[in-house]
Amino acid sequence: MYNVEFENNNALIKGMEIFDLKNTLDCGQAFRWECDENNRWYGVAYNKYLELEKLSDGTIVLYNVTEEDFNSLWRDYFDLDRDYNQIITAVSGNEILKTASEFGKGIRVLNQEPWETLCSFIISQNNNIKRIKGIIRTLCENFGEPIGKGYSFPSAQKIASLTLDDLDILRAGFRGKYILDAATKVSNGEIDLNRLSSLNVDDARQELMKIKGVGPKVADCALLFSHKHIDAFPKDVWIKRAMQVLFNGELPKEAVPYAGIVQQYIFFYARETKLTIE
DNA sequence: TCCCAGGCTCTCT
DNA sequence: AGAGAGCATGGG
Numbered sequence: 039m040y041n042v043e044f045e046n047n048n049a050l051i052k053g054m055e056i057f058d059l060k061n062t063l064d065c066g067q068a069f070r071w072e073c074d075e076n077n078r079w080y081g082v083a084y085n086k087y088l089e090l091e092k093l094s095d096g097t098i099v100l101y102n103v104t105e106e107d108f109n110s111l112w113r114d115y116f117d118l119d120r121d122y123n124q125i126i127t128a129v130s131g132n133e134i135l136k137t138a139s140e141f142g143k144g145i146r147v148l149n150q151e152p153w154e155t156l157c158s159f160i161i162s163q164n165n166n167i168k169r170i171k172g173i174i175r176t177l178c179e180n181f182g183e184p185i186g187k188g189y190s191f192p193s194a195q196k197i198a199s200l201t202l203d204d205l206d207i208l209r210a211g212f213r214g215k216y217i218l219d220a221a222t223k224v225s226n227g228e229i230d231l232n233r234l235s236s237l238n239v240d241d242a243r244q245e246l247m248k249i250k251g252v253g254p255k256v257a258d259c260a261l262l263f264s265h266k267h268i269d270a271f272p273k274d275v276w277i278k279r280a281m282q283v284l285f286n287g288e289l290p291k292e293a294v295p296y297a298g299i300v301q302q303y304i305f306f307y308a309r310e311t312k313l314t315i316e
Numbered sequence: 317t318c319c320c321a322g323g324c325t326c327t328c329t
Numbered sequence: 330a331g332a333g334a335g336c337a338t339g340g341g
Contacts, residue, residue: 066322163323169339170322211337216324253324274322305322321340329332 051098056122058144087186132290138307152231154191155264197221216251268298280308
């Protein structure tokens, strides 16, 4: 499927056909990756700074990573061991899914840090991606720790120690109180994020919805993007529109086993083609 | 200027 | 259970 070579402190991923950096890192599932003028992506995840790049021969280079970090962190973060070709083939029995998945081919669903993901998607509600990124950047710059050319995402404990006034700097509006409630419940153990991947998706969703400002959409994003629940299917305004226009409101049966992955293809397809109801 | 954004809470039927 | 207003703020 792919193989990895370690050379000069870099990890070279070869033969990884399905891995488009832009479509993966800038498709709205993560908000903190940036690309420099040399087409090199950089960011922080799980308190580690990383730079990465796709070479012209298709090799993906992760710069300055140990074999240990690659195997214990980045391999899972980038979902490298999932066979996306198999999924695309399986859903292509439906013509529209074939089109959407070919269009978004190269997207990988990341396995992100649970608290960061939950907090980020709380911020995302009734908001646009540009402003979501701005709020999260301000949050990290003010309350996280510098790492490389970036910042760590502040822990739930750290945020729980702040007041609503402290969060004014974020300009997050009504979401401020939701961020604090989430931080409090996560840091005092009322919600155990590490347990969610072992629960069924409905129980896990209910657990997250104990937090103020967390409804089904935000919960499903957290479950899909940081708890390996590919059976979660977040329904935002784009997906609702696309489902109506493309599928008459019902997800094709081919997609059900891979609902979360397919959701990303549909979301990407809908946004990139500026899908509207006509 | 106005409408909208990876929604949710609260209230009223 | 379901519908609808209100919400903070800034992007387009």
